[in-house]
Amino acid sequence: MKVLLLTGLGALFFAYYWDDNFDPGNCRKLGAPKVFYIAADMASPEVPERVVQFALDKLGGLDYLVLNHLGAAPAGTRVRSSQSTRWLMQVNFLSYVQLTSSALPSLTDSKGSLVVVSSLLGRVPTSFSSPYSAAKFALDSFFSSLRRELDVQEVNVAITMCVLGLRDRASAAEGVRGITRVKAAQGPKAALAVIRGGATRASGVFYPWRFHLLCLLRSWMPHSRAWFVRQELNITTPPAA
DSSP, rough: OOOOETTTTHHHHHHHHHHSSSOHHHHHHHTOOOOOOOOTTTTTTEEEEEEEEEHHHSSSOSSSEEEEEOOOTTTTTTOOOOHHHHHHIIIIIIIHHHHHHHHHHHHHHHTOOOEEEEGGGTTTTTTOHHHHHHHHHHHHHHHHHHHHHHTTTOOOOEEEEEEEOOOHHHHHHHHTTBBBOOOOHHHHHHHHHHHHHHHHTOEEEEESSSSHHHHHHHOOOOOHHHHHHHHTTOSSSSSOO
């Protein structure tokens, strides 16, 4: 039996793959002998360790840790206050580090997998997303470095970084309304890509696939990358104050 811990939107994200609202009862119908959940605010620094301890107490250990919770700032905003940036860094980066640090001993024992759901904005910077993009870049740097450290120490824990685009959920669409021309990716297909990546212990997942090419352009042809990014922006709409 494999044991899985999903954070934040993780449960909703995977439930959406089955075109259903999250219900622990549905997990049991799919064969899970035990399902536990805890409500937690990742903006509170003391919460991440408590979530992992809850999982360990209930389940006895972990085989998979899927990090998919997020805190989002309205797209297009000019506000870059230190307070809002600090909040975003806690939710979108520091809590990921805390959860990983707490869960790593158990994942090491089980030779498990760590799945980090991130964003294209963590690989390719774009306009009107400075604090959010900073947190996502921090994720990519931290977990890429951690992968190298585990490899050197011969620790058999896989790290899968998932680079996803805008998902076709109402809240996501509303957040970027009037700012971008990017078409939302289909949620079920994005979820399936994450599931496959984690199950096969892949080092990276890109969905849609063209994001991989865009990430490569970042190093190969930076000017071309900037042109592609600019085409996706609706620059005729002024950013919110």
